Amino acid sequence: MRPWIEKQRYLIDYTLAALARRKARNLGLLAVYALLVFMLASVSLFGQALRQEAAAVLADSPEVILQRLVAGRHDLIPPGYLEKIGRIRGVQHQQGRLWGYYYDPVSKANYTLLVPAAEAPAPGHLRLGATLARERGLQAGQPLSLRSYGGKLFTFTVDEVLPASSELISADLVLLGEADFRAFFDYPAGHYTDIALSVANPQEVRNVAAKLSAALPDARPILREEMRRTYASLLDWREGIALALLAAALLAFAILAWEKASGLSADERREIGILKAIGWETGDVLRMKLWEGLLISFSAFLLGLVGAYVHVFHFGARLFEPVLKGWAVLYPRFTLVPQLDGLQLFTLFFFTVVPYTAAVLVPIWRAAIIDPDAAMRG
Amino acid sequence: MIQLTDIHKAFNQGQHNEYWALSGIDLELEARRVTAFQGPSGSGKTSLLTIVGCLARPTRGRVRLHGEDISGLPERFLTEIRRRTFGFVFQQFNLIRGLSALDNVMLPAYPEGKPHAELLQRAEVLLARLQLGHRRHARVEWLSGGEQQRVAIARALINDPEVIIADEPTANLDTTLSKQFLAILEELSGEGRTVLLTSHDPLVIKSSAVHRVVGLRDGRLCGD
Structure with a gap:
């Protein structure tokens, strides 16, 4: 050797x-x-x-998101859907979500406007993603004016710039309260963009999705697993x-x-x-x-x-x-x-x-x- | 010690430029003697040395070393015999440029895997013996012709071979350096080594250090 x-x-x-x-x-x-x-x-x-x-x-997103389709296109969830879902076994919790897109001609970029499930900003206030804040040169306490699709000018006060650690998903995010959101987009009362569902047993997710499709034939359940893929x-x-x-x-x-x-x-x-x-x-x-x-x-x-x-x-x-x-x-x-x-x-x-x-x-x-x-x- | 029987060597065999460098050489080379092969260019001297030194195989005929036929051995065994039995001093010295004299001397021993300290000591002793101790760390391209040849001789001796093969050893040396080489030759012979060399330098052929001169012409023996 x-x-x-x-x-x-x-x-x-x-x-x-x-x-x-x-x-x-x-x-x-x-x-x-x-x-x-x-x-x-x-x-x-x-x-x-x-x-x-x-x-x-x-990992923190809901197990199932339910969207309503009209002529194959995403449409608003009308009142009454949340109650129907509540009767489906296996669904632990359901919540209507409000979100939409807004094109800002100033920065020539699309923003995602969203009403958070908890701790929503007070009326007239909002929270911003770090990229967007950087682009518009905004800091907490400063005003942000946006003209709605209806032509009306809305002025909000920036409460907070979202932490940089979440920037990958919050780059273009604007968080605001439900009343402001509905007023800004002229969103009909009782309607939601989609519904987030949590399912207690992960093994049951596909069964719950099948039950949702049967109970609400015009709705499309999207599973977290599918989004991950x-x-x-x-x-x-x-x-x-x-x-x-x-x-x-x-x-x-x-x-x-x-x-x-x-x-x-x-x-x-x-x-x-x-x-x-x-x-x-x-x-x-x-x-x-x-x-x-x-x-x-x-x-x-x-x-x-x-x-x-x-x-x-x-x-x-x-x-x-x-x-x-x-x-x-x-x-x-x-x-x-x-x-x-x-x-x-x-x-x-x-x-x-x-x-x-x-x-x-x-x-x-x-x-x-x-x-x-x-x-x-x- | 070495017996050559009916040795033939062809180049480009079967092609239009086929050339027979050796044609029927029968020769016995004695141990512990200095034998010189003499002849004009193209007479087959170098071809004969390559066959004796296991650098090439004869096209026909047999080579026996200590009675054992080595002409048909596979390359690996032939290389081992070459490394352990023969030391070569080439006409152009063939040292590796960019390496020191010491590294060049040690090269043939690398495949043996001897302990480094032992190998280093042997190389240093050899260089000192050839008055090159002070130049051992110099790159070979910085050495003079005579020094390069002495490095080549030290390299040939590193594996302590029985036979030294030298091809036209004085072709690139002046008279003084040629005489120095002949002195080394005598020393090697005195140690009991067999020396085979090719030369058409009268200084070598007529030297008392050479015991036997074998003549070659057109690939055949022509006087012994």
């Missing part, structure tokens, strides 16, 4: 010396490689963190677009790696010939080249991963923000909770280190089988 370890040590020593001797070329390769890992890792880490964030947000697929789709773009970079890198390995310089070929002539086996040369590949791969992987970690969790993934967070006027500013999971790391490793190793293996093998007598004839 000892000679084997010593031998590997000698091979690594030699490889390090060889890498140092071709500094410019190897540093160039390392930089391109690390950049590729950085981009892939950024997309992956960011997507994963967003999914976790969305899952955490949805929609969010996930939306993020997956965006991540897919980013990865498809990066696939081109991956291919370019594979070509570079192949070129690097197959285009062994005359100097390197001469060196391999000498090593074989003085007693190195083909296997030793292959091992030496393998160590070289591993050292480059691991260094690039670590550099890229650490870079991506810092980029995503300390700089909010500035480079990929527009693609991954969505296309909107109001970009939320928020800090993701740093996390890494084993499968994610393995996937990244697999898609960066394995293609490089595969791309360089054949050319290296071809170089390693150089006849040792080439040195004699050099």
Whole structure:
């Protein structure tokens, strides 16, 4: 065992010396490689963190949301629906919700106006999402005037800017009281936008949804699980677009790696010939080249991963923000909770280190089988 | 020690540019002697040395080392024999540029996996013996021709081989350095090593350090 370890040590020593001797070329390769890992890792880490964030947000949302449809379009919930639901077994609690969209010509962005279930602002007051407040330059205590769709001007006082920790979902949010909401949108009394239901037993959610569909045929129950899947697929789709773009970079890198390995310089070929002539086996040369590949791969992987970690969790993934967070006027500013999971790391490793190793293996093998007598004839 | 029987060596066999470098060499090389192969360019001297030193296989014929036929051995075993039995001093020295003299000397021993301290000590002793102790950390490209050749000799000796093979060892040296090389040659022979070299340098061929001269022309023996 000892000679084997010593031998590997000698091979690594030699490889390090060889890498140092071709500094410019190897540093160039390392930089391109690390950049590729950085981009892939950024997309992956960011997507994963967003999914976790969305899952955490949805964990507090109601199990079922009931919407009414007219001609296949979302319509208001008329009076009497809440009472009908109350008679369905399994429903623990139901509440009519009031929310709507408002286009603000000043900031050229859509806001979501919502009446909170509890602690609604007093009449004439509202609470704002941090992105929106930033966009309009508002702080607590300042007035905000909005012209309703009916043409009437409403002036509210900003009570509070919502905490930045909830910015991912509250970017464009305006919270106001029920009376203000109904007055602003000219919303008919007793009507609601939709109904939020809580179900005591999670196993019963699908049964409750089926009962709701039967009791209220014009209503559509939306399950929390479905929303979670929609969010996930939306993020997956965006991540897919980013990865498809990066696939081109991956291919370019594979070509570079192949070129690097197959285009062994005359100097390197001469060196391999000498090593074989003085007693190195083909296997030793292959091992030496393998160590070289591993050292480059691991260094690039670590550099890229650490870079991506810092980029995503300390700089909010500035480079990929527009693609991954969505296309909107109001970009939320928020800090993701740093996390890494084993499968994610393995996937990244697999898609960066394995293609490089595969791309360089054949050319290296071809170089390693150089006849040792080439040195004699050099 | 080494017996060559009916050795043939062809290059580009079966192609329009087929070339026979060796044609029917029968030769016995004695241990602990200095044998020089003499002949003009293209006579087959280097081809013969590559076959004796297990760097290449003959197209036809047998090579026996200590009575054992080694011409048909797989590459791995042939490499092991080459590493342990032969030390090479190439015409262009073939040192690895960018590495120090010391690192170059140790290279053939890496596959053996000997303890580093032991290997380092042996390399330093060899360099000191060849008056290169003070230059051991210098990169080989900074050394003079004579110094480079002595590094190559130290490298050839690192695995303590029985046989030293030197291809045109004085081709890149002036008369003084050539004489220095012949002195080293005598020393190696005095230690009981077998030395095989190619040369058409009269200084080498006529030297008292050389015990036997074998002539070659057009791939055949022409005088012993």
